[in-house]
Amino acid sequence: MTQQLVLYPLLLQLFLSIILMFSWKRISWQRVISILGGILNLGVSIWLFAYIWENGTQTIQAGNWEAPFGITFVADTLAVTLVLLTSISGVAVSAFSASSIIPARLKFGYFPIFHFLLLGLIGAFLTGDIFNLYVWFEIIIISSFVLITLGGEKAQLEGAVKYFTLNILASMIFLTAIAVLYGLTGSLNMADLSIKVAAIENRGLVEITAILFLVAFGIKAAVFPLYFWLPASYHTPPSAVSAIFGGLLTKVGVYALIRVFTLIFVGDVFMQDTILVMAILTLISGGLGALIQTNLRKVFSYLIICHIGYMIIGLGMYTEVAIAGTIFYLIHDIVVKTNLFMVGGLIYRIKGTNNIKSLGGLYAEYPRLSLLIAIPLFSLVGIPPLSGFWPKLSLLNAGFNDQNWWAMGAILFASLITLVIIAKVWSNVVWKDKVELPKRINFRYFENLNKTRKIQLVAPIVFLSLISLYIGFGAEHVQQLSTRVAGELMDNQQYIDAVFKTGQNLKP
Amino acid sequence: MTLFDFIYYFVLPILSISIILIFIRFIKGPNMVDRVIALDLIVTVGIGFISAYSILYNQPAFLDVAMILALIAFLGTVAFTYYIQQKNK
Amino acid sequence: MKNRFLSNILLTFIWVALTGNFEIPNYLFGFAVSFFILRIITQGRTDAKYFRIVPKVIAFIFFFLYELLKSNLQVAYEVMTPTFNMTPGIVKVPLEASTDLEISFLANLISLTPGTLSLDVSTDKKVLYVHSMYIKDRESFIAGIKNGFEKRLLEILR
Amino acid sequence: MEIVLAIMIGILYAAGIYMILRRSLVKLILGIIILGNGANLLIFLLGRITKGSPPIIPGDLKVFEAAYADPIPQALILTAIVISFGLQSFAIILIKRAYKVVKTDDLDEMNAIDQDS
Amino acid sequence: MLIAILLGFLFSLLLVFTGKFFKGKPGIISAAIPLVLFGYFLQFIPEISAGGTIVHSYSWVPSFGVNLDFTLDGLSLLFSLMITGIGFLVFVYTAAYLKNHKYLDRFYGYLSMFMAAMLGLVLSDNLITLFVFWELTSISSFFLIGFNNSNPESRKSAITALAITGLGGLSLLAGALVLGSVGGSYSIDELMNSSGEIAASPYYILIAILIFGAAFTKSAQFPFHFWLPGAMKAPTPVSTYLHSATMVKAGIYLLMRMTPVLGNQEFWNSTLIIVGSITMVYAAIHTLFRTDLKGILAYSTISALGILVFLIGQGTEAALLAAAVFIVVHALYKATLFLVTGIIDHQTLSRDVTILRGLRKVMLPVAIAGFLAAISSAGIPPTIGFLGKELTYESTLALVGTPLLWIALILITKILLLHAGFVAGISPFIGQLPERFEKTKKPGILLWGPPIILSVAGIVFGVFPGIIEGSLIKPVVAAMGQDAGDQHLQLWHGFNTVLWLSVATIVIGTVLYFTIKPSQKLVKMVTRVEYISPESIISGFWSLFNKFSSLWTRIFQNGYLRNYVSTILVFLIGLTGYVLYNTANFSMDFSTLSEITVYEIVVVTILLIAVFFVVFTRSRLAAVASMGVMGLAICLIFVFYSAPDLAMTQFSIDTLTVILFVLVLYRLPRYLKLSDYKTRIRDGVLALSFGSIITILILEVLAQPVNMEISEYYAQNAYLLAHGKNVVNVILVDFRGSDTFMEISVLAIAAIGVFGLLKLRLKKTDQR
Amino acid sequence: MRTIILKTASAYLLPVLLLFSVFILLRGHYLPGGGFVGGLMASIAFVLHAFANGLSNTKTLIRFHPGFLMPVGLALAFLSGMAPLMFDLPFMTGLWYPEAIPVIGSLGSALFFDIGVYLVVIGVTLTIIFTIADTI
Amino acid sequence: MITEIIVGILAFLGTLFVLFAAVGMIRMPDTYLRISVTTKAATLGIGLLLLAAAIHSYEIAITAKVLVIILFILLTAPVSAHLIGRTSYFSGVKLWKHSVMDDLEGKYNSSTEVLSSGEEEEKNKMED
């Protein structure tokens, strides 16, 4: 029974998606199913996490075909951590969506697709098979296409075209990379690949394959110079959608980079240097972009890019401390970015716009809400001891150990830029006096919502804020987790043993 | 001359030539309908190709592909004619 | 009702032929599948008489195959010789056939055989426009069709 | 033959990319389709090709006795084709919708949102 | 001790929920917190002055070596008492100053948060923890400066202050990390023991620079000083508390704290002396050119901070003693002057020294406080200011090298500061009361009480320096690793150079006060050279940086999809090309390749021509039809190489795609705009390079050995275990069934998407 | 398109094509074919019918929205994948009825999975094409 | 052996007819003639080739299946021809210049999609 546990979050999401499809037009059912399902899923994910924390990496062979012949699902600490975070963000955004997504969109399959997206994310984190990963990626992509276009407004469509093309391009490169990998090894199981790729003599060929993966995942992770789709599209869909995108979509690219470059393509100095340079430029480029934006959600979009740099830079330095920093940042960023876009959505509900110039007066009207918003905002900046601070500490440490002044400089630079940007955002959105805007007719302003809807908007933000506070103040726990993950990643024999059931640390 | 040789040295080359000829018509047009006819015919010759190939390698499984081609090619033609007609409306 | 049953039987045979499994259970299964399919797609349709026409059908098939071969040789000749001896044109052929099935059947047969191509049926189903490669004169062409295909076909279908 | 196919696949990739770089949304999607086909053939070729022996266990046998083509690339491509179909059909509809809303299929005129910074 | 620090945070948290209660009169209850804390810290005086230190340690994030280690020694005790003591007075003052203010509760919240952060900062023994509190002071300062959030100037100043101190904070973080790595610990106590190694390490200079970066920004040293005058937008209690008495001294504190670790080195000392002296003179001169009371006080504060840095840079026992005394001096008189200014502002609604006159008539207690503070500031005996000044001259005279220059500089500074102190503390109260101020209301005791207490303290300490000498001042010096045992604070040192310097200061300063009156003319003079001030240079740099950001962003995010694609491809081609160039080795075994046949070549040729046709035709429909041909050719290739399932699927999918296209396309116009020739060539080259790389890659891979282990497993078990003979299908529904499941999910999602995309029409009101 | 020839042909082709589709579905485990191609064939049959007779006629023929087939198919596939969990076997493990069944051969969960695929493909294809045709 | 010969002959004929169709496709002077040629020759050719494959397999199951395919082709080929033919005409594809007559001219109303039989007009004429 417990062995099956690995797949429970995945199967639950699949089940939810199907059930939600059956309740197509009944949007009030959908709201309830989605939220309750999300809570259930959170429970299951916590259970899974606790189990893996106690018992170490677990695997399950779908179809009961032994590895490397079937598709293996691997729940190592990294995977279950991300599944847990997906569930956390997922349930928050479910509730947020229930209130903030207009019924017209709900009637056209918002919730089923949303759960398909979560399914794709969870699948991508759990799978131990490279082609299966591709398939999960496609689930993610197509769901995100649908979500990003649902409603079909002009901006949405223009953004979607770019989002679509560049993501498809990434998929094609990914597929090409898989083809090459299969041609070289005849295998798709990642643990098996780890062994077989290490044995290939033509290292140049391995390096090229690695580059293909780097570019494919780099596009998805929105790394410089591959990120263009992100600023072009993230601000266009409804906030709830942006929230799940901002929180999780790029992270799955980061996850894939981490997985591939710690398991399959290990110890290639050229690749690490490349990743490092990309990371540094990502930090800078994202920061510069965010600095000049006037739309709140665009600011956040560029900040996503900027902060992806933190995660990638750890991978580039490739030491245990650095990877731990990457993991910590990943954990922090998922929670905070999701929250941030929900905050954006809440502000939109209150004001009817996201243009910074037209915002203001939040402090006077909603002082407590403003303080609530301060939590994700300043967590993002990494004002110590809020959550963003600790991973930077790790990364800076790793940078110094590496004598990597460029990396340290970029990290500090990005921190400063983020600080300035958030200060400006705070000043303009919260502090500045209310800008009188013409009331939008039939717009569902926050103040006019009934209590349930208001709670559905605010409770997720409170929930995620509490979690990010926990990440900051309980940094010790998170750091232990990150260190453990980094340890597992640096020693990929553990993963391989778990997949082939050859290790001793496994319980039946 | 065995059947294999016959298929290999006569049937398939002739079919190849045919397909090229039809393809030339496809490129030349001059009307869209000519292209549609050519496309339809190319698929038909493709069925012939597959038949010959299944003889060559003694693999009747390929005939299933021929079957699918036959079933579906028709739909393509319908679609194209539908398109041209709508366009001319 | 009868028509549907016949269709069902016909489809069952197609099924058996497709699967190439001539055992009893496959007939039953094929029948079930076809029944189900017909059940899904059937809307009201006219009946037709099947049994007395079987010999005619066989004769017709041979007639058709002969025409087919003839037409092909003709075309082959036309294509492979350096000069064209064609006198093509579009002819309006008045129809005796009246039901959709009769008209379609006729039109398709015309298309499959010597140098002729059914372009379309008029909306009032009274005439068939046929394109032909060799038209000596309109009347003899029309007569050829009416006495050949149409007559035999209507014998079978009516 | 592998070399010919390798060149052909290279050309497919090149053509796909070239089409993606054009200004028309329709061309873009055609390019994506071509690129997708190139990728599928790439998987196929890199899984090594075998003539005339499909991976179907013949007749009454229970395992293969003769050589057979590697079934894995085929299965992968099948999956990839189907997925591409899903994406493509969505993309095609996107053209339609975009044309209706943005009133153009010229990609250069779809850059309002990137620039209002 | 943890509770002592957290008390402020807890209180501000409490205010979030009980803010209403504290908004009105009961707000003054808040002052109980600093008072209690002041009492708490007072009790440690005997122990500390006896040479003890109090250490409390709490585990927090041991993984990072970050723990809540608090050490109370002489230095931190002095600061703690200042923080809580002045804090108490400011809290009380605030209750009157912001009486009936809508957001009094918030103000108390920020203030107590700041106080807690400041306490944490000075008590932390752990560098990272110190940084944590350091940043918290910046953030609470941000909220306090921007408290009048309706005022754009105030918001702007808050951001500037945050940016500058944030920059310093990062510098501190980096410094702490490097220091921690070099010294092997984040504990300052332990670092002191390894100061020798640190000084010898190659990172010493770096560490020092980073620590300077933190200290100079926080303590408003030249050229980072300009945020401080800007911060005067904050309500006066904030100016008093943060920007004169406590927060700006955090940098000073840091330098003092680090002196035993990093000090006594040439680089350390000379940098501090130079920066400190520039700052003190520069800021002191600036006081002449201000008419706003707070502006004058701000610059005189900067100048005083410069003096402190200058003294710390001297690093001698005497200098450190002088610094310790001067901290107290400055805290007392500057806080007083700010409070006084605040009262004037509050009652008269003006801070312009050119019009404020004779206010003693309406606020005598305030005038007394102002006067006492001014003479303390001027260093006129018997104030404690006199003691501070004497010690300063004394230690400067003892400087080796060129003491004359330093003496000259400090003399100028002191003279100008005297002038400033008189202008701020005396001139508003003397002379004739203008008519407009006649109806000025008298301030209440809550307002004038605090400045009186502070200013009187300045006199008391000056007359009886023994009160603080042993209990507060000397432990500070001791905490910095020096023993000031033989020095004594006293007013009278006899007739010596120092005394003459003092006399000169007072005489020249007083003369100056009567000759140079602050005026708009002077203000204008300085605005003329404003463009070379650090502020405008830095803000010029900032706007240049913004322009660069725009440029950079526009270059990459230019809105053209094809440029995005090109960039990505160039990157990919560049990397792979580089690796290929370095490693490619063509070693193909041609014997393993399959033979080339006519029909294959024909199919390939047709495929390629079809592709070219798609690429170059101008008719959309022809392109689509050509895709059909391409599909068929691929289908045939699949047949040739034993993939019937693929062939079927490929062809059916292609047909369906064609149908979709057909249904969609006929509404679209013809291709209209063609890219220009150049673009097409460029794209062609790009595309062909990519294609070539793919081809080379394929050939390279094909030259590698094949591994069929997994395929063989499938072939062996497809029928026996999975009951199927079509291995491809068995893989699809069984061996890799999960893939297939997701593949159909993709389809379902796409269908839902299409449905939504076409059917969902948002109402105008639902659109953005 | 208003052509009685196509209309008549489609009326006869529809059942034949559907028959083909079932055939292709069922034998996929042994010969080329399977749920996917089978599903496509079935949808093509209906699409053809729609071309010849107009969409509304085809819709009345099917009686329910084809989109409904998607969750049904997914649910079928899901159940066939979940069934093994009752025997404490991993997701998607093949369960086989021990004896061969006439016509179909071995009966197992894989077949139900393939039928799920078949239904989803029909649902998807028809939903897409009908939606487009609807909104032209 | 005999099977092989039969297969060979059928394949030969089939190939030949396909070739005729292909040449016709190139040589025929107008669209209608091309349709005419291909529908016939290609259908026959492919039918023969399929038959050859069926006989070669020597399995009744496969033969039966091939017969179904042939039947299907015979069913659909003329319908395709008809569709393309009418579409050509209605979209204005011209007849070959040596064509002798065109009874279809002016009978089609593209907006109403009505193809007149011309009978009414004749009736009207006679009534006149």
Ligand code: NA
């Ligand atoms: Na299959």
Ligand code: NA
């Ligand atoms: Na299985």
